[in-house]
Amino acid sequence: MSQSITAKALAEMLGGALRHCPPDRPLSEVRPLEEAQAGALSFLANKKYAAQAREAKAGLILADPQADLGDQPTLVVENPYWCFAQAIGILHPEPEPAWTEAPIHPSAQIGPGVRVAPGATVGARTVIAQGCVIHPGVHIGDDCVLGEDCELFPGVVLYRRTKLGRNVSVHANSVLGSDGYGYVLVDGHHRKVPQVGWVEVGDEVEIGACVTVDRGVLGPTRIGSGTKIDNQVQVAHNVQVGEHCLLVSQSGISGSTKIGRYVTLAGKVGVVGHIEIGEKSVVGGNSVVAKSLPPGSFVTGYPARPHREWMEVQAAVNRLPALLKKLRAKGE
């Protein structure tokens, strides 16, 4: 959902100064620099993207007074990231949930052969295709779409706008579409960056129990078709998981990271944010991936490195106490 506002009105609300922008320019959405078009507000929060900002097609760009954006339409503010957060709230207000007394909202479209158990709730305008099975205590928000033959086990929660492909299974008490973890520190308070994106799951995906997948900030968090997710995995906002991946139990992926096709993360793996793991890579159990990996990598450790290297280092470390003893005996 979004609404429109003029550049001038926005500048007043955010306490900023317009440059190179007609005051009556209408803005109707917030978008990242690379996606922003004429009607979109974007932002430059980090100098290293200044060149990109100078070539962006955004209708208006939030930037701090030091930024040099040439004659790009700019809204100069002290704290562009905080203004970006506020602008999301202004341009993308989240509607109230549209509950009624009926557990299935009258505007929901329930396909033929769908079974909705007692105690489940289905939100407004949600579309559930044929053959789906919705167990007791499942809660599906407004504006969701479920493809054919999905099965949601008890206690599963889909936040608004979650999209599932065909034949997706989600096990008990998993949560798709919760708000991502995004804050900006303003005067000693962590102010929330509104999370108004959604979760998009491909076909033939299976998701275990007590898994959490956050929705994107503005766009989707994506789980590719054929991917299988084990219990208690965490997928942060704007993560893109490719097709046919295996994410084993208790692994976690930080925000905006891209995981290629056929990647395996073994149990308890952690992956930092904003990196890419190339397709067909394998990350050994309990490892922490701290930088991008080329396709076909096989890494282990903390931080993760090529498996052979990790094994060598481990072997060397294990010989270390004996080595120290020997050196000491020689008086070194």
Add this chain to the structure above:
Amino acid sequence: MSQSITAKALAEMLGGALRHCPPDRPLSEVRPLEEAQAGALSFLANKKYAAQAREAKAGLILADPQADLGDQPTLVVENPYWCFAQAIGILHPEPEPAWTEAPIHPSAQIGPGVRVAPGATVGARTVIAQGCVIHPGVHIGDDCVLGEDCELFPGVVLYRRTKLGRNVSVHANSVLGSDGYGYVLVDGHHRKVPQVGWVEVGDEVEIGACVTVDRGVLGPTRIGSGTKIDNQVQVAHNVQVGEHCLLVSQSGISGSTKIGRYVTLAGKVGVVGHIEIGEKSVVGGNSVVAKSLPPGSFVTGYPARPHREWMEVQAAVNRLPALLKKLRAKGE
């Protein structure tokens, strides 16, 4: 649940060739090699079990063309593990859940003094013994059995056929009996190995909040009497946890591992699959147990080793920067 089929019909469905097996032999279940009897189909997916397969009592064994099983009744197929997965689906079809409009299924047996809160659901043929307390939003599947004086806190989910002993407490939003994580890669797709086992919990067990315990593939995942499980622990399919164990928060146990009696896993411990941890062992926090441990072990680290050894290695590692500096100063 299982149904019966002839060896010939099964061979046709799986596209395999029968050897040393009467075509009309009835098969009614899938079992591991060591448990399979005359009416059971079993499988050899790994050559190292070939000797075991040659002595198995199974009615029929899935094996690939290279396997040498002597005159054992064999169904020769290209991919025994994938055929095993398909055979589970054929011989152990999972029934649809038997919901009615009533939150408590009319065929459920609820003992005297049991309290079932509003919003809880109880499946078909489930038996709840006297004194149990079922909080709001608990969902108990079909064919479950609860011993006396169990307490299930809000949002707990028991999948079908879960068995709890006496005086078991399960805290909010924990899930027992969800499908284990089992797939076989076929033509680029991770095909599901149907999970048709169950979870069996002894007496006097307490399970924390947001815990997940998967059901076994064919048989039980077991939690022994007197064991206490902390929040957010993961127990994979076919794990056998002994009596009086302590599994501290965020630890995870991979599939088919056996944990002896009085074992303690401290917080965030990971245990790989298919190993045994001997009784009265203690695993220090955040360690990863990568191989079997004898009784009475006290291990720490990644990978876990005897605690003293780990401490020595850690001490040596901490002296390493100074050592390198010294060696460099000496021109080495």
Add this chain to the structure above:
Amino acid sequence: MSQSITAKALAEMLGGALRHCPPDRPLSEVRPLEEAQAGALSFLANKKYAAQAREAKAGLILADPQADLGDQPTLVVENPYWCFAQAIGILHPEPEPAWTEAPIHPSAQIGPGVRVAPGATVGARTVIAQGCVIHPGVHIGDDCVLGEDCELFPGVVLYRRTKLGRNVSVHANSVLGSDGYGYVLVDGHHRKVPQVGWVEVGDEVEIGACVTVDRGVLGPTRIGSGTKIDNQVQVAHNVQVGEHCLLVSQSGISGSTKIGRYVTLAGKVGVVGHIEIGEKSVVGGNSVVAKSLPPGSFVTGYPARPHREWMEVQAAVNRLPALLKKLRAKGE
């Protein structure tokens, strides 16, 4: 909730001997040594607190026969910790949940403008201030208090006596107030230490999905105002988290630990129990904090140490295989 009993009756129930205590002294609660007043029972389970016990103001102190408490009123027992656990059960019996057929208990007080979705339940005497939004499938226990403008997403569970400040958001399937993990080994059985405390959350707190926060043993587990907690975080009993902290996904804090203001725990961090992390400290991802940290610390690793030191050690470890090769070449 608590009830009163005489010292003599308590001594008989626990099988102990009174010293320096009038037999008719009334005792109505269990308290730690430093908080206990005239009407309270306390305990000395560890000799190192004997000096503190000799100066305590408790009405009665559980101690073993070897303890020397001078003329303090003492109840001499073989196993003070186990008697302490039993005394909690005697003096602080937990009432049964007060469900009725109505999802909102008639004694609950629901403020103006509060929305309670279908399928949510609200316990006896619970007070929900104006503007709160309670999603479907939320279960709020007895005697809870919610400040203005809280939002509880589907499947959230608040155990009895949970207190939330103003403008607190809790995402789907999180659990506040579940029993802490406390047992005492008696004759080979892990006996439960009854958990009768509660959870107290300040203002402007946001809690992610599938988070667990246990209630204190006797008093509160506290989450300070302005703190933001990511998905799948675990907070154990009696933990005190300061104001404006960031606890990132899959981190876990063990019992009774104190976290100062503005502390950041990155993803998957573990913190042991009974320590203090000074304000404005930052703990790097996947680290394990094993001892107290002064304010402003920046630590990483396993166990966590100053970040620079950890980096040095890591760099040295990575050079180790080459060093060993070189030493071997030189015949050492």
